[in-house]
Amino acid sequence: MAPQQTVKFKVAAAHAAPVFMDKAATIKKVVSLVEQAAKEDIKLVVFPETFVPGYPYWIECYPPLQQVSALAKYAQESVVVEANNEDVGPLQEVCRRTGVAVNLGISERMASGHTLFNSQVIIDSDGSILGVHRKLQPTYVERLVWAQGNGSTLRNWPLSLGWNLGGLACWEHTMNGARQALLMQNQHIHAGAWPALSTMAGFEAVADAQIEALMKNHALTAQVFVITASNYVDRQCLQWMEENLGPQEFVKEGGGWSAILHPFCAFIAGPHTGAEEKLVAGEIDFSSMGAVKVWIDAAGHYQRPEILQFSFDDRPHWADEKARSFRPKIEPKRVSEEESGPQQ
Numbered sequence: 119m120a121p122q123q124t125v126k127f128k129v130a131a132a133h134a135a136p137v138f139m140d141k142a143a144t145i146k147k148v149v150s151l152v153e154q155a156a157k158e159d160i161k162l163v164v165f166p167e168t169f170v171p172g173y174p175y176w177i178e179c180y181p182p183l184q185q186v187s188a189l190a191k192y193a194q195e196s197v198v199v200e201a202n203n204e205d206v207g208p209l210q211e212v213c214r215r216t217g218v219a220v221n222l223g224i225s226e227r228m229a230s231g232h233t234l235f236n237s238q239v240i241i242d243s244d245g246s247i248l249g250v251h252r253k254l255q256p257t258y259v260e261r262l263v264w265a266q267g268n269g270s271t272l273r274n275w276p277l278s279l280g281w282n283l284g285g286l287a288c289w290e291h292t293m294n295g296a297r298q299a300l301l302m303q304n305q306h307i308h309a310g311a312w313p314a315l316s317t318m319a320g321f322e323a324v325a326d327a328q329i330e331a332l333m334k335n336h337a338l339t340a341q342v343f344v345i346t347a348s349n350y351v352d353r354q355c356l357q358w359m360e361e362n363l364g365p366q367e368f369v370k371e372g373g374g375w376s377a378i379l380h381p382f383c384a385f386i387a388g389p390h391t392g393a394e395e396k397l398v399a400g401e402i403d404f405s406s407m408g409a410v411k412v413w414i415d416a417a418g419h420y421q422r423p424e425i426l427q428f429s430f431d432d433r434p435h436w437a438d439e440k441a442r443s444f445r446p447k448i449e450p451k452r453v454s455e456e457e458s459g460p461q462q
Contacts, residue, residue, distance in 0.1 A: 131163075131346055133350065133396045133397075134166070145205065146208075161279060162279070165222045189262065199226055213245045214245030219279070236256055244278060308336055312347065343380065
């Protein structure tokens with residue numbers, strides 16, 4: 119039986135830094151942050167891009183041949199997504215124990231292999247793995263690290279809260295087709311995962327404006343609540359790079375931009391930037407969506423399918439995608455306006 123929709127609930131963006139290049143320690147930190155969220159009655163937490171084991175900032179800073187050992191270590195510290203294994207099992211357990219759902223940015227490694235993906239794993243409040251989204255196009259020198267995702271993971275996942283959650287990573291948000299694919303599949307909540315762009319040379323003055331523009335664009339054009347989570351660069355990250363790769367002057371300490379946005383682009387929480395760790399939390403209220411949809415309904419009367427036609431290839435390409443057993447088990451059930459007020 120499909121779950122009844124929870125109309126109002128608290129969500130959060132985890133504005134935090136990982137224990138850089140230490141998968142086990144960062145997973146423990148995720149567990150701690152989820153436990154903290156539960157104490158604050160938060161029902162969904164979105165984490166930054168590749169929070170486990172951290173975004174590999176060195177790819178922006180050093181010649182490729184100098185990076186080989188760091189990239190090999192990064193693969194070793196990347197997450198294998200299999201139900202109840204040593205990587206994901208502790209995350210499933212804390213979600214089940216606390217009743218908090220998570221969208222967690224990870225560097226994902228194929229089981230029994232070395233190929234990596236820039237991914238988001240979605241774990242529901244009952245501890246079940248709903249699915250994984252793999253970033254379609256790694257950006258710039260990210261292509262040294264991660265393989266390309268495909269349309270089979272370009273989808274939304276039905277939460278037990280009764281709403282569809284989908285996500286994209288960083289400049290994947292510039293791919294209008296990727297955003298349209300989520301919109302066309304009845305997205306309700308969007309998880310935007312980012313690194314600390316403003317710490318990178320050449321981006322200091324523009325990165326936060328770019329993130330804000332892209333997140334507000336998707337909030338309004340898709341009419342969804344957007345939860346945007348960014349990490350910040352801490353001293354440990356910079357020390358790891360210097361100790362393992364040498365001095366660099368291209369990435370600095372701090373950065374990040376985290377917020378929660380209403381579909382009409384109002385800030386529900388944030389924006390929060392810099393090196394202060396925080397759960398950027400606020401309440402989303404779906405009873406306001408009726409008024410939003412009077413103006414614009416991109417999945418309905420604003421779609422004009424007889425003029426604007428859209429399709430994408432949703433077939434899995436990689437062998438592990440074809441073999442995965444975790445799939446969404448339920449579709450959200452709508453409640454009547456008498457029960458909850460105007461709905462989407």
